[in-house]
Amino acid sequence: MDVKSNKAVIFDMDGVLVDTEKFWKQAEQEVFSALGVKITDELTQHTQSMTTKEVTEFWYKKYPWENIALDIVEQQVISRVIELIQTEDCSVAGIKKFIEDLKLKQYKIGLATNSPYRIIQVVLDKIDSAHLFDHITSAEFEEQGKPHPAVYFTSAKSLKVDPQNCIVIEDSHSGILAAKNAGMTVIAFTNQNSEIYFDLADYRIISFEDPLPVIFN
Structure with missing residues (x-):
């Protein structure tokens, strides 16, 4: 079994999968x-x-x-x-192929969002990617949402991956804090923006249309 099957990439939803x-x-x-x-x-x-x-x-x-x-x-x-x-047209450019490329590398794929659970399937249908996710998690079912790390701990547990082996892709200050507080590696999806809180992340992605960053090799 590929070592990467013991690792996971967990996506935030709003601002990462869709521009909402x-x-x-x-x-x-x-x-x-x-x-x-x-x-x-x-x-x-x-x-x-x-x-x-x-x-x-x-x-x-x-x-x-x-x-x-x-x-x-x-x-x-x-x-x-x-x-x-x-x-409306709201899919983030390149996101589906980006996730497909991660699946080809044997990463488990999760989603952890502050948004209500019933929106998640609508978003995944929008980007035609529901089949690519191994688990989806909403902070609706946690006592506290991001920046509290609970939703990320839940996601890692459901994916059966240790938090330190999880890579999170986030675009918000509260989301980056949540993932860092969960002990996970964090990639800020900047989408051409220059927010100061991106400095809290370990890496940055400007566009999902670019090749996979070296961290995934």
Whole structure:
């Protein structure tokens, strides 16, 4: 058995497999504004790394609404994001072949995201890659989302790979912190951006259309 079969590559989802940040912003703007929430760019900065449940609770505390439960509002946001993923062009260029190349090298492939579980299959269908993943994990089922490392520990355990043998591909500050706190090697997917927090990662990938980095050889 190839030694790499005891190693794994775990992908974040939003911003790595699909470019959905704008969809989340649009869905939250539409749903929460309809409930009387006054969304500002300044406050939105606080919600970017939160789970959907945490975002809903955040806005409710700021602008309490009546006659509709928080979990229903949360599901409305999720449903709107799903609609946008299904109808808009959002696949990250080169991502499917990149994962296929890793599979050819006998790496186990995981997904660990802060996003709700029911969005994951929609995304994997979008990039036609569900068959390439050995396990998928959502922080929806953890007590805390990223930057807490729980979702990455769960992913490694499910893949039956030690955390130190896992390579994580992330694009966010909270995600990079989560993976580092799990003791994993972290690659920042920069997508041509130059965020300062990328310095926390062990390596960088600018584009998935480039050849596999030497770390995978």
